[in-house]
Amino acid sequence: MTEQPMVVVSQLHKSFGPLEVLKGIDLSVARGEVVCVIGPSGSGKSTLLRCVNLLEEPSAGTVVVNGVELTDEDCDLDGARIKIGMVFQSFNLFSHLSVLDNLTVAQRKVLKRGKAEAERIAHENLERVGLSEKATSMPAQLSGGQQQRVAIARALSMNPELMLFDEPTSALDPELVGDVLGVMRQLADEGMTMLVVTHEMQFAREVADRVLFMDDGHVVEEGPAEQVIGNPRQERTQTFLARVL
Ligand code: ADP
């Protein structure tokens, strides 16, 4: 029996009023697979990611994550979303809470973990992202790269089965990008299933099992990173890469 994929998106369409942003996306992500999504600004990458956890409601099509159809109107969305971690370009930490409290609040409220257990798991995940010594800091005392690593540790503290990253390094000063990519690379090595929108072509090349190039609401090209980035077949992919590489 072949193992059920972690994500199956079928014929996904999304419009905002008259604007059709996703025009029939098919996407499958296997368990343990790392898929990077690249493409020009405005092509629908963020909308696709937000449809995968139903932060945006698709106009048509189906989204199945971990065997659960999120687009089914009877779906327990809150329950299904617990298994999906998301990291945004803007770090979205709770600015009035310490790093430790940022990592424990959802564990306690959503997973009903006790204080001691939630804090133990928080410390484990801070160690994972190299920030053990920052537990008592406030977000504003951290660099952007450290804040983003806290955001990753916070997501990991919920034991997600799937991690969605939307340009996690785009808001960072160049010298801080490497640490965040390093944490993501380590997660990939540990076998986390990841769907990553990124402009970091080197990262995509080295870490992604598969790369999708999106343009104008379509997946124009997909395949191994070496092929899509190293030797693209479609003219639109070639034009995009010529601009960003
Ligand atoms: P990307 O992440 O590839 O830059 P987006 O998915 O953010 O692209 O946006 C694709 C298109 O959808 C853009 O034209 C954007 O303006 C539009 N869009 C995104 N979100 C909304 C929204 N909530 N309401 C209206 N238009 C939106």
Ligand code: MG
């Ligand atoms: Mg975007």
